[in-house]
Amino acid sequence: MKALSKQEAREGLWMVQAALPIPGPNDLLIRIKHSSICGTDVHIYKWDEWAQKTIPVPMIVGHEYVGVVAGMGSEVRGFEIGDRVSGEGHVTCGHCRNCRAGRRHLCRNTLGVGVNRPGSFAEYLVLPAFNAFKLPADIPDEIASIFDPFGNAVHTALTYDLVGEDVLVTGAGPIGVMAAAVARHVGARNVVVTDVNDYRLDLARQMGATRTVNVARDDLWTVAADELGMTEGFDVGLEMSGSGLAFAQMVKAMNHGGKIALLGIPSGQVDIDWNDVIFKMLTVKGIYGREMFETWYKMTALIQSGLNLTPVLTHRFPIDEFQQGFDVMLGGQSGKVILDW
Numbered sequence: 245m246k247a248l249s250k251q252e253a254r255e256g257l258w259m260v261q262a263a264l265p266i267p268g269p270n271d272l273l274i275r276i277k278h279s280s281i282c283g284t285d286v287h288i289y290k291w292d293e294w295a296q297k298t299i300p301v302p303m304i305v306g307h308e309y310v311g312v313v314a315g316m317g318s319e320v321r322g323f324e325i326g327d328r329v330s331g332e333g334h335v336t337c338g339h340c341r342n343c344r345a346g347r348r349h350l351c352r353n354t355l356g357v358g359v360n361r362p363g364s365f366a367e368y369l370v371l372p373a374f375n376a377f378k379l380p381a382d383i384p385d386e387i388a389s390i391f392d393p394f395g396n397a398v399h400t401a402l403t404y405d406l407v408g409e410d411v412l413v414t415g416a417g418p419i420g421v422m423a424a425a426v427a428r429h430v431g432a433r434n435v436v437v438t439d440v441n442d443y444r445l446d447l448a449r450q451m452g453a454t455r456t457v458n459v460a461r462d463d464l465w466t467v468a469a470d471e472l473g474m475t476e477g478f479d480v481g482l483e484m485s486g487s488g489l490a491f492a493q494m495v496k497a498m499n500h501g502g503k504i505a506l507l508g509i510p511s512g513q514v515d516i517d518w519n520d521v522i523f524k525m526l527t528v529k530g531i532y533g534r535e536m537f538e539t540w541y542k543m544t545a546l547i548q549s550g551l552n553l554t555p556v557l558t559h560r561f562p563i564d565e566f567q568q569g570f571d572v573m574l575g576g577q578s579g580k581v582i583l584d585w
């Protein structure tokens with residue numbers, strides 16, 4: 245089969261002929277239809293410090309996808325050939341304390357599809373059937389192909405009650421703008437999104453942000469207090485940039501008793517004013533992955549109840565033009581980029 249692989253320990257990805265993967269007794273064989281490019285794939289493409297210490301070479305990458313069940317192991321129950329599926333990319337051990345308590349997202353032995361085991365930039369993917377998510381007929385293929393990052397957005401946005409709240413989202417990448425859309429959909433009042441990239445702030449407005457702020461140009465506090473009348477600050481913060489500056493700005497902009505969910509992954513140590521955390525009694529919670537499988541049910545229900553994610557799907561390429569897809573991602577002028585297999 246054709247597959248997109250990290251073949252060499254340097255920048256780039258290579259289209260290769262790989263052996264058809266064979267499902268074990270509890271696995272599904274999934275024929276991939278669409279697979280979208282994640283920021284993680286860009287790190288692997290660029291071969292940065294994180295990728296060098298994380299990715300064994302060679303490795304078929306990719307982990308955001310939709311496909312169809314094409315085969316299965318002898319022990320699999322509940323799936324049929326032809327079922328449309330996406331899948332949870334965190335493969336958990338099933339044996340640790342958290343796994344046994346049903347808190348799979350807290351497994352300490354998590355392996356990542358397309359990171360630690362072969363991924364979805366391929367004609368076929370083998371996945372534990374436990375990780376597969378059967379898609380209802382009213383979830384379109386392209387939307388299903390971004391369920392993995394949509395799940396990060398939903399997991400983060402639904403961490404706190406947003407009804408009637410003023411929400412700050414820092415970072416208008418694909419995940420940030422989807423989180424803004426979710427926040428509006430579930431009844432937040434002001435949803436203010438910050439970034440330093442105007443293309444992405446425009447995307448945030450299309451996704452339902454009530455106000456965007458380019459923090460390279462404008463002062464967040466002035467906009468919030470003077471223009472929006474939020475003189476007490478934000479109730480909920482969703483950090484989705486990985487920028488230490490954005491996190492520090494968020495801590496300053498929170499009201500007393502404010503709640504922060506941190507999804508963005510900083511590249512190094514981050515300096516914030518801990519006095520604000522203490523004296524304003526802020527709650528700060530880290531967010532990793534998606535809850536298995538509550539987040540998946542919430543995602544489905546959000547789409548079924550009218551949440552529109554289509555503006556975030558900005559580019560599509562046939563798989564043989566994958567290089568163009570990565571070039572678009574590297575340029576920062578995109579939402580989600582989908583590769584068609």
Ligand code: NAD
Binds near residue numbers: 438
């Ligand atoms: P992305 O890199 O596409 O978007 C990040 C955005 O932040 C960019 O548009 C960038 O311009 C913006 N930004 C940079 N500096 C800023 C600043 N000072 N203020 C506001 N915005 C600023 O990332 P993405 O794919 O949307 O993912 C969002 C973040 O979540 C990334 O940090 C990613 O690594 C992380 N992530 C975490 C998990 C998890 O499980 N915790 C999963 C997926 C992604």
Ligand code: ZN
Binds near residue numbers: 343
């Ligand atoms: Zn575990």
